Amino acid sequence: MLTKDHFFYKSFIALAVALMVEQAVILSVNLIDNLMLGAYSEAALSGVAAVNQIQFVLQQIVYGVSNGMIVLGSQYWGQGRTGEIKKLAAIGMWIIIGITLALFVAVSVVPYGALALFTDNAAIAEQGVQYLRIMRWSYVFFGMTTVMLGAMRIAETVKIALRVSVVSLLVNVSINYLLITGNLGFPEMGVRGAAIGTLTARIVECIIVGVYLFTREKKLRLLPADFLRLDSTMLGDYIRVSAPIIGAAVIWGVGNAVQTMILGHMDKSAIAAQSISNTLFLLLKVTSVGASSAASVIIGKTVGAGNLDKVKEYTRTLQVLFLGIGLVLAGLFAAIGFNLLAVYNISDETRQMARAFIIIQTITMFTMSYQMPVNAGIIRGGGDTRFIFILDIVSQVGIVIPLALLAAFVWHLSPVIVTFILNSDQIFKCVPAFIRVNSYKWVRNLTRPE
Numbered sequence: 001m002l003t004k005d006h007f008f009y010k011s012f013i014a015l016a017v018a019l020m021v022e023q024a025v026i027l028s029v030n031l032i033d034n035l036m037l038g039a040y041s042e043a044a045l046s047g048v049a050a051v052n053q054i055q056f057v058l059q060q061i062v063y064g065v066s067n068g069m070i071v072l073g074s075q076y077w078g079q080g081r082t083g084e085i086k087k088l089a090a091i092g093m094w095i096i097i098g099i100t101l102a103l104f105v106a107v108s109v110v111p112y113g114a115l116a117l118f119t120d121n122a123a124i125a126e127q128g129v130q131y132l133r134i135m136r137w138s139y140v141f142f143g144m145t146t147v148m149l150g151a152m153r154i155a156e157t158v159k160i161a162l163r164v165s166v167v168s169l170l171v172n173v174s175i176n177y178l179l180i181t182g183n184l185g186f187p188e189m190g191v192r193g194a195a196i197g198t199l200t201a202r203i204v205e206c207i208i209v210g211v212y213l214f215t216r217e218k219k220l221r222l223l224p225a226d227f228l229r230l231d232s233t234m235l236g237d238y239i240r241v242s243a244p245i246i247g248a249a250v251i252w253g254v255g256n257a258v259q260t261m262i263l264g265h266m267d268k269s270a271i272a273a274q275s276i277s278n279t280l281f282l283l284l285k286v287t288s289v290g291a292s293s294a295a296s297v298i299i300g301k302t303v304g305a306g307n308l309d310k311v312k313e314y315t316r317t318l319q320v321l322f323l324g325i326g327l328v329l330a331g332l333f334a335a336i337g338f339n340l341l342a343v344y345n346i347s348d349e350t351r352q353m354a355r356a357f358i359i360i361q362t363i364t365m366f367t368m369s370y371q372m373p374v375n376a377g378i379i380r381g382g383g384d385t386r387f388i389f390i391l392d393i394v395s396q397v398g399i400v401i402p403l404a405l406l407a408a409f410v411w412h413l414s415p416v417i418v419t420f421i422l423n424s425d426q427i428f429k430c431v432p433a434f435i436r437v438n439s440y441k442w443v444r445n446l447t448r449p450e
Contacts (some may be wrong), residue, residue: 090340360416
């Protein structure tokens with residue numbers, strides 16, 4: 001039976017829509033780069049697509065750190081213990097700063113080596129390195145912004161994220177227009193112009209979010225000094241809860257990077273075709289990401305409050321909502337995807353391959369819209385952070401990546417078949433997700449007694 005709790009629907013829709021639009025606007029920054037560079041040149045598009053795989057791995061790790069903070073913090077939020085949330089925010093911030101600085105150093109020392117993982121085409125690599133040399137400066141700003149927004153998300157403060165994302169998008173579009181092809185007397189900078197636009201947008205985001213958090217946010221009342229205090233007991237709890245989440249994020253990020261690496265070494269058209277289909281896929285996927293994040297906060301808060309009956313009631317309702325979201329997203333992806341191809345200045349071979357990729361991802365869009373929010377939203381939000389980590393190890397490391405490598409380099413199958421294999425886990429993970437979520441063995445109170 002579905003819940004009749006009107007407050008649940010109001011809270012879920014408000015959180016999900018705000019988070020969905022926030023993520024959509026954030027991803028629109030990449031979409032604008034993709035569209036503008038796609039009209040500029042295919043080499044520029046492919047070079048930026050290769051760099052964006054590094055960005056994607058970083059984003060997954062950063063979101064993993066933030067989500068670990070949210071899973072544990074939401075249960076404390078359900079108990080009204082904001083002091084513990086402040087301790088978690090400080091821990092998340094220092095971990096993020098360490099990770100982003102480490103990646104900055106790595107891509108600074110071996111920029112061509114980093115790009116060589118995704119393409120062996122010298123022209124594409126050169127475009128990518130030009131983009132990377134500027135984009136690397138955005139890592140720490142992106143990480144800090146994500147942690148601050150994550151802290152506010154625990155307290156169900158999400159409107160600022162949408163507003164700042166819109167400002168970021170406008171900044172990025174304006175600078176791209178001026179600097180990619182050179183308009184209104186500005187120099188033509190190509191990929192470097194796109195990188196400057198994105199970097200500027202990330203800096204603006206960080207400044208606005210920081211000012212809002214420290215001067216306007218009233219639920220947590222975080223201050224800059226709160227980020228300087230590290231609690232060793234809470235750090236131990238955070239590591240225990242977050243390690244599987246970060247591990248799953250790394251596996252997911254690396255798995256997507258390996259997909260680009262495999263396709264980039266198979267066919268010069270494959271990396272551009274994948275970039276086109278993936279950009280739209282990621283943009284529509286934000287609906288499920290928003291639903292997943294909203295479910296995680298609501299379920300975590302309910303578990304923290306100790307209301308098991310409500311947890312079960314909400315879980316049944318959320319599964320039905322996820323299936324409905326999946327049907328809508330799959331239909332939109334198919335309808336928009338084929339028409340979007342007309343915008344790109346690409347070869348006929350790339351266009352045909354992109355069409356095939358869109359068909360494959362239409363199927364995976366539907367199944368992903370159920371399994372991903374069930375695993376990352378309900379199960380993980382309810383306290384079981386290990387299940388999705390184990391599931392991703394088995395599916396990605398044990399099945400998908402080995403099969404894709406064999407298909408590409410031993411059996412020499414087409415990029416289309418390889419892409420289907422790389423997306424297949426989004427289909428078969430629905431079965432363990434359904435079994436696990438309806439067992440309710442994932443309900444765990446992670447908080448310490450007062």
